[in-house]
Amino acid sequence: MTSPYIRRRRLAAELRKLREARSLTTDELARLIYQSRSKISKLENAQIRPDLAEIMTILEVLEVTGRQYEKTIRLARDASAKGWWDRYGNAMGPRQRLYADLESGAESIRSYNQTAFPAVLQIPEFIDAMVDLDEHQGTLDYSPARMIEARTRRQQHLLSPDGPTYEAVLDETMIRRLAIPATVKAAQLRHLIEVVTAEPRIVMRVLPSDVLITGGFLPKASFSLYAFPETTDPATAVVDTVTTDLVLTQRREVARYTEMYDRLGEVALSSADTLAFLSGVANRLTNETESGT
Incomplete structure (x- = not known):
């Protein structure tokens, strides 16, 4: 299997890049998806396992579509996977x-x-x-x-x-x-x-x-x-x-x-x-x- 932790790191960097490309702060994105700023910060720092539904909501708000959307969803699925150690x-x-x-x-x-x-x-x-x-x-x-x-x-x-x-x-x-x-x-x-x-x-x-x-x-x-x-x-x-x-x-x-x-x-x-x-x-x-x- 792939390393979920490594995929969380990649997903975190991707989410941060997508947010910054829309000139949004973490506070602004948090308000748009009805989540706390700390939740966005933890996602963008790979500190928590992502929830696929929440990632889909973020991508929708950021107007991400096509291949970029599919790539990010694949990352999120891998990043949310659980291993025997969990x-x-x-x-x-x-x-x-x-x-x-x-x-x-x-x-x-x-x-x-x-x-x-x-x-x-x-x-x-x-x-x-x-x-x-x-x-x-x-x-x-x-x-x-x-x-x-x-x-x-x-x-x-x-x-x-x-x-x-x-x-x-x-x-x-x-x-x-x-x-x-x-x-x-x-x-x-x-x-x-x-x-x-x-x-x-x-x-x-x-x-x-x-x-x-x-x-x-x-x-x-x-x-x-x-x-x-x-x-x-x-x-x-x-x-x-x-x-x-x-x-x-x-x-x-x-x-x-x-x-x-x-x-x-x-x-x-x-x-x-x-x-x-x-x-x-x-x-x-x-x-x-x-x-x-």
Whole structure:
């Protein structure tokens, strides 16, 4: 399926363009369709799922006809579609719902992982350990059990025959410093090795902590890059911050993160060396646990 979120972004831009072409303010359009200004603002900022009947009313008021009308209605239908993640509500966490939505329509995903292993490939034991860390920072805004279920669904989609290609750069510092039980970390590493070995569409590369990253600033946060099969759906970058995820679709902004990802890839280990590295860390963690050191 297409990503409803991406289609909402496209619909939002289209509605704003059509309104401005008629020299109407959001207040004026709201009065014409008997809605609040905030409703128009939320539609034009992709903050709500569109109602098809309301979109038809807006287009009628704006005197949109012909191919433009048909194009906008198709966008509205796609933008209003519901995915499996909608059945979870906020129980899976609002941030994870965003990622599930984007993944549903992506053709390729590339991610730089600075703070944890890729969420879409985490095992339940690792997720439990991450929840424990999260609880130290305050009240959870999701149900851990439902969140684990949702991540399992995301992994199933990634590994399905029609799933996207996936490439991840893992920061070595994260692998070393992440404070979770050694047995869990070893199991997570072995899961990554198993998945990458079995699925050619998935590539993992470790970014060593002692390499120079030339050509620009260092990355300030984890981020992901999404490309979609339809050229009209914009390439998208999502930046993971402490409190929220920043979604970027402006070409210039996405290009900066793409260029940064390429620079990281130039100095990351090869896929084969990465598998050897991850295996070595997993074996060392297991040996240390068994010896009690």
